[in-house]
Amino acid sequence: xRLGSNYQKFRNHLSAGGLIYAVYRGIKYFxxxxxxxxxxxxxxxxxxxxxxxxxxxxxKGIGMSWNNSPITENxxxxxxxxxLGLWTDSSKAHWQIMDQGEDYLKVKVIFQELPLSQNWLIxxxxxxxxxxxxxxxxxxxxxxxxxxMVCGVxxxxxxxxxxxxxKVFPRLxxxxxxxxxxxxxxxxxxxxxxxxxxxxxxxxFESCDDSRVFSPLVQNTPLDINTHIIGFRKxxxxxxxxxxxxxxxxxxxxxxxxxxxxxxxxxxxDVRQDYFKSTMKRVSAISxxxxxxxxxxNLPWQNNGVGGVRAGSRWPHMKDLSEGNYLPFPFFLAYATxxxxxxxxxxxxVDAIAxxxxxxxxxxxxxxxxxxxLVVETSVPSFYHDLxxxxxxxxxxxxxxxxxxxSEIYKFEFLKENRFINYVLFGEYEFTLLELTKIISKGKxxxxxxxxxxxxxxxxxxxxxxxxxxxxxxxxxxxxRDKLPMEKYWDLPGDIPHPSVQIVASRGCPFGCxxxxxxxxxxxxxxxxxxxxxxxxxxxxxxVREKGFKSVYFDDDTFNVGKARMLDxxxxxxxxxxxxxxxxxxxKADLMDEEIxxxxxxxxxxxxxxxxxxxxxxxxxxCGKCLDLxxxxxxxxxxxxxxxxxxxxxxxxxxxETKETIKKTVDYALKLDPQSVQFSIITPFPGxxxxxxxxxxxxxxxxxxxxxDGHYSCVFQPDNLSLGDLEESKQHAYRLWxxxxxxxxxxxxxxxxxxxxAQKDGLGNAVKKTKDxxxxxxxxxxxFIGKI
Numbered sequence: 001x002r003l004g005s006n007y008q009k010f011r012n013h014l015s016a017g018g019l020i021y022a023v024y025r026g027i028k029y030f031x032x033x034x035x036x037x038x039x040x041x042x043x044x045x046x047x048x049x050x051x052x053x054x055x056x057x058x059x060k061g062i063g064m065s066w067n068n069s070p071i072t073e074n075x076x077x078x079x080x081x082x083x084l085g086l087w088t089d090s091s092k093a094h095w096q097i098m099d100q101g102e103d104y105l106k107v108k109v110i111f112q113e114l115p116l117s118q119n120w121l122i123x124x125x126x127x128x129x130x131x132x133x134x135x136x137x138x139x140x141x142x143x144x145x146x147x148x149m150v151c152g153v154x155x156x157x158x159x160x161x162x163x164x165x166x167k168v169f170p171r172l173x174x175x176x177x178x179x180x181x182x183x184x185x186x187x188x189x190x191x192x193x194x195x196x197x198x199x200x201x202x203x204x205f206e207s208c209d210d211s212r213v214f215s216p217l218v219q220n221t222p223l224d225i226n227t228h229i230i231g232f233r234k235x236x237x238x239x240x241x242x243x244x245x246x247x248x249x250x251x252x253x254x255x256x257x258x259x260x261x262x263x264x265x266x267x268x269x270d271v272r273q274d275y276f277k278s279t280m281k282r283v284s285a286i287s288x289x290x291x292x293x294x295x296x297x298n299l300p301w302q303n304n305g306v307g308g309v310r311a312g313s314r315w316p317h318m319k320d321l322s323e324g325n326y327l328p329f330p331f332f333l334a335y336a337t338x339x340x341x342x343x344x345x346x347x348x349x350v351d352a353i354a355x356x357x358x359x360x361x362x363x364x365x366x367x368x369x370x371x372x373x374l375v376v377e378t379s380v381p382s383f384y385h386d387l388x389x390x391x392x393x394x395x396x397x398x399x400x401x402x403x404x405x406x407s408e409i410y411k412f413e414f415l416k417e418n419r420f421i422n423y424v425l426f427g428e429y430e431f432t433l434l435e436l437t438k439i440i441s442k443g444k445x446x447x448x449x450x451x452x453x454x455x456x457x458x459x460x461x462x463x464x465x466x467x468x469x470x471x472x473x474x475x476x477x478x479x480x481r482d483k484l485p486m487e488k489y490w491d492l493p494g495d496i497p498h499p500s501v502q503i504v505a506s507r508g509c510p511f512g513c514x515x516x517x518x519x520x521x522x523x524x525x526x527x528x529x530x531x532x533x534x535x536x537x538x539x540x541x542x543x544v545r546e547k548g549f550k551s552v553y554f555d556d557d558t559f560n561v562g563k564a565r566m567l568d569x570x571x572x573x574x575x576x577x578x579x580x581x582x583x584x585x586x587x588k589a590d591l592m593d594e595e596i597x598x599x600x601x602x603x604x605x606x607x608x609x610x611x612x613x614x615x616x617x618x619x620x621x622x623c624g625k626c627l628d629l630x631x632x633x634x635x636x637x638x639x640x641x642x643x644x645x646x647x648x649x650x651x652x653x654x655x656x657e658t659k660e661t662i663k664k665t666v667d668y669a670l671k672l673d674p675q676s677v678q679f680s681i682i683t684p685f686p687g688x689x690x691x692x693x694x695x696x697x698x699x700x701x702x703x704x705x706x707x708x709d710g711h712y713s714c715v716f717q718p719d720n721l722s723l724g725d726l727e728e729s730k731q732h733a734y735r736l737w738x739x740x741x742x743x744x745x746x747x748x749x750x751x752x753x754x755x756x757x758a759q760k761d762g763l764g765n766a767v768k769k770t771k772d773x774x775x776x777x778x779x780x781x782x783x784f785i786g787k788i
Contacts, residue, residue, distance in 0.1 A: 074225050205231060474535065515682055582604060
């Protein structure tokens with residue numbers, strides 16, 4: 001065992017049981033090592049044979065072959081487990097033969113680093129089947145997160161199977177590849193179709209236990225291991241991860257070999273039909289339900305392991321590493337859910353992004369909820385992904401209602417081309433949804449008077465009703481939160497403490513930024529409505545004192561409109577003695593003055609986000625932002641003077657942008673010295689003034705909506721720059737910012753960061769980060785510095 005691994009294990013024991021426990025475990029381990037070495041002895045070759053099938057007892061494993069050709073390779077039969085974040089497996093254990101018969105073998109697998117052993121029973125059941133049973137013996141209390149029971153199978157198998165799912169193994173490379181690693185329970189996994197002249201039977205690995213316990217695992221190993229991995233995962237729930245001393249049955253399963261692929265095809269088809277029948281039963285239950293049940297959803301959205309941000313975001317996009325845990329609260333979905341509940345409509349909300357649900361797990365969740373209406377909030381960059389999943393969901397008989405800040409769904413052609421979508425809600429949709437569900441529940445078909453609705457009449461004609469006028473947001477109940485994973489919603493300007501909760505005190509914006517999505521698509525223009533101050537602080541007080549949140553972020557489009565209201569707001573916080581609760585806001589810098597900021601600081605304001613966009617007043621004016629940069633700079637500096645943390649946002653690509661204005665903007669950002677900063681490429685979302693202006697000038701380069709993500713690409717031709725100029729400028733800006741931060745920290749700050757990394761992630765990771773930093777500073781920094 002490597003020194004780094006021993007060190008990490010000691011730290012985990014220290015965290016789990018304290019210093020005495022960690023020292024005790026360390027002493028026991030070092031006493032135990034010589035005993036284990038003395039026990040090691042070379043085993044004679046032991047085999048079980050029935051026809052062409054042979055089982056071999058290896059030095060540290062059980063292997064299987066067919067007609068002298070290996071079926072399993074490398075890891076062979078293997079059991080791995082995760083304890084306190086560390087993985088170990090049976091190949092690292094000490095093995096002893098306990099008993100042997102003509103058709104069975106009993107083996108004890110003694111783990112060297114854990115107070116744990118396993119008893120394996122391997123039994124031949126005829127010449128095409130093996131029974132594998134695993135029991136645990138635990139000597140001391142253990143915390144186990146996950147088990148994996150796997151077979152390393154011959155790399156010549158071409159295809160892998162998971163129930164009725166069947167796919168081709170990709171070519172092996174130098175990395176581990178997870179091909180099927182989700183949390184949806186499975187009937188069996190397997191492999192088939194060996195390549196070349198190797199005559200191997202197809203293989204199916206089945207669990208004999210409850211099929212709702214184990215999920216599939218299919219992997220490719222690196223070339224140096226050179227095998228495919230198939231098997232099962234058992235992920236323990238949080239309340240099932242502590243194992244006191246005792247004996248436990250872990251797993252029982254069968255490995256079946258098929259020389260005749262027709263029999264395997266029949267087995268796969270039987271599973272497919274069983275799944276179809278059970279699905280149809282669920283669909284029938286949904287369609288026969290007399291009472292309407294509405295499920296509002298933020299669909300899963302992942303691409304190559306990267307998660308997206310959709311509902312609740314004014315800038316939907318795929319996240320990058322710099323964002324960490326960032327995730328906004330889905331306000332429109334949450335308000336709509338609470339409004340339905342308040343009016344007697346059964347409703348629930350599933351945020352699949354916050355819950356990290358896979359598509360399969362999400363579908364399983366919906367089918368188990370017995371709902372019959374789905375309300376789905378979509379976005380521009382997730383549009384194609386969302387439609388693909390909704391097409392699949394339509395097969396289950398749901399009524400599908402689509403909404404969200406995406407003007408493409410507001411067109412007549414959309415419902416014509418996508419008949420699996422039943423209704424579209426355009427604009428602010430809470431009261432539109434309420435009226436629609438009331439009419440549906442009564443069985444009525446005339447929807448003419450539901451404002452904000454696009455629908456089909458009985459003849460299939462597409463009808464777009466009148467838009468809904470801006471309404472008094474005080475008519476909305478507080479948003480639904482009780483069943484949501486509130487700890488996952490993460491927006492912490494100025495590092496306000498977590499758990500933090502997001503609230504809105506107003507809706508809309510009276511200004512006219514040409515690129516801004518929500519005001520133009522959802523709110524229909526420069527509308528601005530505020531909540532009653534007393535009600536807003538009631539919600540804040542309830543969430544802090546009753547629900548235990550440690551800070552509050554007011555995620556308004558523009559929080560600080562109206563000086564008198566701002567002062568009343570702060571006075572109410574002080575009056576209720578909530579001024580010790582850190583809070584943050586998104587605000588317009590030139591609407592501030594010293595009196596407002598002084599009062600906000602007194603009331604506990606900890607941080608503020610200001611949108612600046614550019615250092616060029618001309619560019620700011622052109623985009624309709626109505627921001628006085630000189631006044632903004634004064635208020636930014638005064639905020640910092642009061643100790644209020646400042647986060648600034650800047651965008652590249654505004655009309656008239658040049659290399660000089662970009663350089664000026666980056667220099668300006670460094671000069672203002674905020675605590676944190678965001679640089680992005682302007683995204684002209686369809687339906688905004690910016691998109692229409694660029695489209696009219698034929699400067700929109702693509703209408704592939706999945707590319708409309710200002711983190712990674714530019715979708716329009718800038719006035720004075722190339723696409724590469726903007727994309728590179730964003731990268732260079734962040735590099736300059738990080739370089740500025742390093743200089744500002746100095747050597748003492750770097751040492752402090754090293755210490756914090758070592759405390760949090762371990763000494764090895766801290767050293768690695770330091771090596772990466774030195775490598776960048778010496779060899780790569782010069783590629784970025786001075787390039788803008």
